[in-house]
Amino acid sequence: MSARQPGAVLDRANTEVVLIVDDVPDNLSVLHDALDESGYTVLVATGGEAALQRADQALPDIVLLDAMMPGMDGFEVAKRLKASPRTAHIPIIFMTGLTETEHLVAALEAGGVDYVTKPIKPKEVLARMGVHMQGARQARQTRNALDAFGYASITVRASDGKLMWQTPLARELLMTYYGTAAPETPKPVVDWLQRHLEEAKQQVEPPRLTAELGARRLTFRLHQQTGDDDWLIVMREVSDSAVIEAMSLSFKLTAREAEVLYWVVKGKINRDIADILGSSPATVKKHLERVFAKLGVETRTAAAGMAMNRIRQLHPQFEG
Numbered sequence: 001m002s003a004r005q006p007g008a009v010l011d012r013a014n015t016e017v018v019l020i021v022d023d024v025p026d027n028l029s030v031l032h033d034a035l036d037e038s039g040y041t042v043l044v045a046t047g048g049e050a051a052l053q054r055a056d057q058a059l060p061d062i063v064l065l066d067a068m069m070p071g072m073d074g075f076e077v078a079k080r081l082k083a084s085p086r087t088a089h090i091p092i093i094f095m096t097g098l099t100e101t102e103h104l105v106a107a108l109e110a111g112g113v114d115y116v117t118k119p120i121k122p123k124e125v126l127a128r129m130g131v132h133m134q135g136a137r138q139a140r141q142t143r144n145a146l147d148a149f150g151y152a153s154i155t156v157r158a159s160d161g162k163l164m165w166q167t168p169l170a171r172e173l174l175m176t177y178y179g180t181a182a183p184e185t186p187k188p189v190v191d192w193l194q195r196h197l198e199e200a201k202q203q204v205e206p207p208r209l210t211a212e213l214g215a216r217r218l219t220f221r222l223h224q225q226t227g228d229d230d231w232l233i234v235m236r237e238v239s240d241s242a243v244i245e246a247m248s249l250s251f252k253l254t255a256r257e258a259e260v261l262y263w264v265v266k267g268k269i270n271r272d273i274a275d276i277l278g279s280s281p282a283t284v285k286k287h288l289e290r291v292f293a294k295l296g297v298e299t300r301t302a303a304a305g306m307a308m309n310r311i312r313q314l315h316p317q318f319e320g
Contacts, residue, residue: 016133019043019060021051021077022095023069027120031064034122048072052080055087062133064125067096067107067115075110082111085182088164089155091132095120152235154185158197159229161190173235177211177218189220193231196222200231214276215240215262246314247307251294260287265304265311 018040020031028044035042043058045051048071055063063081067074074094081087094107094115107115114128147153152170156163163185166174171182178186189209196206200222209220216239223232240262248258256277263273270281270288277284288300297303 015039015041016062016137017041017043017058017060018062018064018129019045019051019055019058020064021045021048021069021074022064022066023047024066027066027095027118030120030122031125034126038126048074048077051077055081055090056084059086060090061136062129063090063092064129065092065094065112067094067098067103075106078107078110078112085163085165089136091136093125093128093132095125152237153223154233154235155226155230156185156190156193156233157229158193158231161185161187161194164230170235173218173237177213189233192220193222193233200225215244215259243311243315247311250310250314251291251307253291253294257287257291257294260284261291261303261307264288264291264300265307267304 018035020028020035020042021044022028022031023046025046028046032042032044043054043060045054048069051063051065054060065074065077074096078092078094081090081092091114092112094112095118096103096107096115097118098104104115113132116125116128147167147169152167152173154163154167154170154174155165163182166182174180174186178188180186188211192206192209199206206222211218211220216237218235218237221234221236223234226232244255244258244262247253247261248255251258251261253261259277260273263276268276270284273284274281288303291303292298295303295306297306
């Protein structure tokens with residue numbers, strides 16, 4: 001048996017990765033050979049700690065986990081994998097010689113999606129894996145597509161607000177807007193989710209949550225329930241930099257004058273605009289006076305109205 005070493009580069013484009021966790025070399029050998037012949041990339045671990053490290057490093061597509069091992073048993077390994085946002089989404093199939101109902105229930109309660117009984121029959125394992133890999137594969141393709149088109153996604157556990165899973169783009173956006181990292185979900189997002197939970201359970205889409213960062217804003221949409229207590233939330237960032245540039249060109253404004261006018265349209269007073277742009281209220285007032293002159297108006301209301309009319313012609317989706 002030639003097991004892949006920790007840290008080795010995995011070809012994720014052409015093969016799916018399986019982590020086998022078992023303390024018995026013969027079991028590892030039988031499964032490794034069968035999976036390797038079926039085209040899977042196989043990783044192995046002979047104990048609980050090694051399994052957790054390998055899973056965190058490689059993020060396998062599925063885990064085959066021995067229930068009874070010395071030291072940390074499979075039940076504890078599963079619970080820890082499911083508690084980590086990096087590995088919570090990975091399907092776990094338990095391998096067990098214990099057939100009593102309470103042990104099988106314990107395996108499922110620990111986070112397993114299925115189980116096979118020992119002695120292991122490779123064909124049965126491959127068949128069970130196929131069922132669960134298909135769902136995992138479709139979910140992964142969906143999440144990758146969302147990220148590619150600028151839609152980030154996260155999964156949040158409603159009961160305690162824990163961030164269970166996130167795409168790379170979601171990780172970046174949550175850090176940028178809120179300065180948080182998994183497993184912490186930003187408090188405004190948790191509050192929004194919990195406030196609208198009942199209507200969401202009745203399949204009524206709640207109002208979207210919006211966070212603003214300068215001329216950028218991030219919207220959150222509650223997409224669907226993915227488990228008993230887990231909810232998939234889709235995020236989309238929109239930048240109004242194109243709107244600011246359009247105002248600059250339309251009214252022959254400088255870049256800074258266009259920014260000032262943008263925030264006037266948004267209803268901000270000079271002091272707020274100064275804070276946003278990192279200048280003084282007096283400087284904002286001077287920019288605004290030049291904006292009034294170029295637009296041929298005398299008041300903020302008139303300037304905002306003229307700008308909004310032009311913006312709606314060029315960018316109908318703009319939210320003032």
